[in-house]
Amino acid sequence: MPKLSLVVPVYKVQGYLHECLDSILGQDYTDFEIVAVDDCSPDGSGAILDDYAARDARMHVIHLTENVGLGRARNAGLEKARGEYVLFLDSDDTLSDGALAAISEQLAAASDPEILVYDYARTYWDGSVRPNLRADLLRDAGTRSFSLAERPELLDLLQIVWNKAYRRDFITRTGLTFPPGYYEDAPWTYCSLISAERIALLDRVCVLYRQRREGGNILKTVSRKHFDVFDQYRRVFDFLDERPELDQWRGPLFRKMVDHYLTVLERPGRLPQNARAEFFHRASADFRARLPRNFARPPGNRGRKWAILERDVYPAMAGVTRGVRLRQAARRRARTAVNRSKRSAMGVFYRSQLKLPLDENLAVFSAYWGRGVSCNPAAIDAELARLAPHIRRVWAVRPDAVDQVPAGVDHVCVGSRAYWAALARAKYLVNNVNFADAVVKRPGQIHLQTHHGTPLKTMGLDQQKYPASTHMNFEKMLERCDRWDFSISSNRFSTAVWERVYPCSYTTLESGYPRNDVLVDATVADVRRARSALGLADGTQVFLYMPTHREYQPDFTPSLDPARMAEQLGPDVTLLVRGHYFYGSSPHIAELRRSGRIVDVSGHPRVEELYLAADALITDYSSAMFDYAVLDRPIVIYAPDWDIYSAVRGTYFDLLEQPPGAVARSQSELLKLLGSGDHDTEDTAGLRDAFRRRFCEFDDGHAAERVVRRVFLGEETTLPVVPFEDRPIAPTPAQALEPVERA
Known part of the structure; x- marks a missing residue:
């Protein structure tokens, strides 16, 4: 025992x-x-x-x-x-x-x-x-x-x-x-x-x-359930009635009961307004029924409230509590004045637009702080066009990103009058990050937060514990998150993280990531098209290298030499590098680029096409690993500075203990893995399968449809998640090329 x-x-x-x-x-x-x-x-x-x-x-x-x-x-x-x-x-x-x-x-x-x-x-x-x-x-x-x-x-x-x-x-x-x-x-x-x-x-x-x-x-929830307090004190006094030897506690517990009743009555956010009088009368009845003999009321204002309760004079109690509410209203007006003052910085035009009715058929999309049309918002945009074409879709993009907006996509430049008008009038605001602090959440507007990755590194409030995020204003962050109505999740792991680190009153949609639908549904033609667009020759083995940002490094210090990699892996291997992490104008690197052995894909607008084109992913701590796992292709973790990264930024699990595939701690180890083929074995496939089942839980190809039906069409019943065994797996580049080779 x-x-x-x-x-x-x-x-x-x-x-x-x-x-x-x-x-x-x-x-x-x-x-x-x-x-x-x-x-x-x-x-x-x-x-x-x-x-x-x-x-x-x-x-x-x-x-x-x-x-x-x-x-x-x-x-x-x-x-x-x-x-x-x-x-x-x-x-x-x-x-x-x-x-x-x-x-x-x-x-x-x-x-x-x-x-x-x-x-x-x-x-x-x-x-x-x-x-x-x-x-x-x-x-x-x-x-x-x-x-x-x-x-x-x-x-x-x-x-x-x-x-x-x-x-x-x-x-x-x-x-x-x-x-x-x-x-x-x-x-x-x-x-x-x-x-x-x-x-x-x-x-x-x-x-x-x-x-x-x-x-x-739950005690801060407005509800008639607060009437349960009467049953609870009935139980207390029934307990006393059955035990005469404890009668000395009748007076002290009577005091606790009355104070508790008054607390429920006076605290805002508990009783519905139309139930307050009923609650008061029931409390008064309990007061008179259980009043101990020779009981003395407490002194001062508290005693006056007791007297009002004993006499069952609700108007008098309402007057007392009205004073409390008036003081609270004064504080709210003061806060409103401060907020109004802040909004004045937004400009007369934006304020004028906020007074106009919402456009029920307007949705504003943004991704990565206005850097282009991409990620989950782009996938939702496409599905919205299919299921609800009556809703006009407008993208907010920075002026320097306008040339990257696909033809035919309606857009406004961030900071322009059209931008502020759209934000003020749109029924729906969709983003994979937060909109600016200046954006006002209007009654009736719906903010959809899509996020842009499964978290390995700490996020939100959890960053307070780590030195890499000391510059963040967490109170402001939560104020931005308070605008969310919906938060998208691709797995239960992410759901638990988001709900803890962004403790706001939104609804979680465990829909899967819309941007990953294309990875589930991709065909042979899609894979061929992705490789052709990158100029990749048939039969070339392609490794996509996607390192993440390190907050503790003001300037990136390359931990991997792509020229050496390309040279040692041989002429039949192409290295796609996502991110400006290799520099220099040496003839050697220039020649590798010209020959197609190294391809800088940092500016490619759709990372999903890079995933489809690659035979394997090499990454360190990027959330790319969670998305690429949908394809069930080899993933190699290159983690030369894991100890530093995990200590400075903080992580939610030990990636070296729970990797999606092979792990290399140095470039020589990485080259050995890739050159020998040990990055793609039965053991690494087992690791990948466990990783995929945990982190691609809802990524079944129907994520965008789930989101559109719930958020834009108001459907409460969601599409069931397709079991892993029944989900299609996109063809690998080798499989996509098989018919060509046979021909």
């Missing part, structure tokens, strides 16, 4: 679940088990739990067949817990380092109390940490245990279950279970504290309580 059982209920937390579980399993104390309860979570949380359970025997997973809510999910975990003590941890929170060892030591020092109360701190998206405001109640506790009567002020701690360890036989003896509904912590917390004969304290932060920026706390 383990000493500690940690019950972790799980629902829609895939972005935070890894961090939660790692914080437990990484503790230096090991005498524990985790009972994780998948509350029929609709995201990838259940699969994450199963993956951890497969790797660690201390992890036990319960999959519920229907969503039952936090309280009942905890009950399901309690039934399976075997530890001497039970702890609860919400699945978006984490344990601090050494927490379990400190808890176990204090339990032993206090001679195994029924409850141990420990401290917590709130953590925020910007990395700030704020202590528990009543941490003073835990100080100077020593190792002595006591009853609540000796420390009644402990009732003033936040009524939460996850800052305590409970002896399991005490839970059984007391008959404690969690009720359904909101505020389920209140009955458990109060009933356990007043029942315990021996309580001990630990003055140490053991739980880091995540304050999620968006969507993390």
Whole structure:
């Protein structure tokens, strides 16, 4: 039997679940088990739990067949817990380092109390940490245990279950279970504290309580579910009625009840406006029904609110809360004035356009900060033309990129009057990066964020931890992300990352990447056309080299010598280089270029055509590997500076441990792999298959259609994802040339 059982209920937390579980399993104390309860979570949380359970025997997973809510999910975990003590941890929170060892030591020092109360701190998206405001109640506790009567002020701690360890036989003896509904912590917390004969304290932060920026706390949701608070306190007082020996706690718990009711009533964003009076009258009825004999109201303004509640005079309470709302409205007006001042910098013309009606049939597209027509937005544009030709499509491009816009594509120059008019009037705004700070999100507009790669390197808020991103203004970044209505994902791995690092209230579309549709659906003719456009001779073996940018290098320092590569690989090999990473005007390099042995494809407008033309990809840490894997062709990772890159920029997994194929740490290793053919073996194919199944999960050739139907046509039912076994695989260059060779 383990000493500690940690019950972790799980629902829609895939972005935070890894961090939660790692914080437990990484503790230096090991005498524990985790009972994780998948509350029929609709995201990838259940699969994450199963993956951890497969790797660690201390992890036990319960999959519920229907969503039952936090309280009942905890009950399901309690039934399976075997530890001497039970702890609860919400699945978006984490344990601090050494927490379990400190808890176990204090339990032993206090001679195994029924409850141990420990401290917590709130953590925020910007990395700030704020202590528990009543941490003073835990100080100077020593190792002595006591009853609540000796420390009644402990009732003033936040009524939460996850800052305590409970002896399991005490839970059984007391008959404690969690009720359904909101505020389920209140009955458990109060009933356990007043029942315990021996309580001990630990003055140490053991739980880091995540304050999620968006969507993390259901108690901040406007809903009639807040009426559940009445049932919760009914349970508290029923518990007291059945135990006359605990009657001394009737007065203190009455105070907690009334304060809680007033908090629900006064806090904005909880009760629907048309339900406030009903809530007040029910709270007043509970007040009068449970008012203890000879009870004295608190002094001051708080006492006046109590008197109003006791007399059931809602207009008077509405007047008090109206003053609060007026002050809040004044603050909102001040913020609006500031925002209006900012918008004045956009120009009179843009402001005038913002006053005009939205054009329901106008969509503005942009990619890579206006650098051209490409990536996911371009693929969505093409599918939109097919499925919804009535929607006018306009591209925002920089003046220096206008000459790269394909013929017939409607476009506006970034910064022009036409540009600002389009942004102000368009119903749909589509981008693979963020639009400028000056862009105003109008009511009724739909912003679609397509992203432009699966993240290996850290993104969004996760970059705060690494030195390469110290220049970023993360608050501004989140303000830009607040405009998103939809965020596209090509795999569950990306979904979990985006939802955590961009904590805003958008809808995730697990559609696949539209730009990769062409890689799934490509034909022999497409492959031939791509190679012909690049001037590649039949039978030439083509390696596409695509290194990524390194923020820590102000000027790129080549780690690969393309001339040496081309020379040693021989005349039948062509090296396509994507990126201006080789320089010089030596006769040798010039001759290699003239002969077609090295082709600079940095300015090629469609990287997908380069993928189709190449027999294999050579890259380091670029997201190109995730897209190229769709083709199921060889990928070689050239990682001479992995240790530096992963430390400075940060990565989400160890690429050397989970590569999509062969790995080379030096140019000589790379040349040996390519020259011998060891880059394309049965083993590398196995690595590629695992990589492809993980990261090309939704890339089945129908991504653009899914996006258009959901975002532009409003269809709620999405196309099912085609299983890997049923997806077509584009022909390789060798396969595309077979008919020609036979002829």
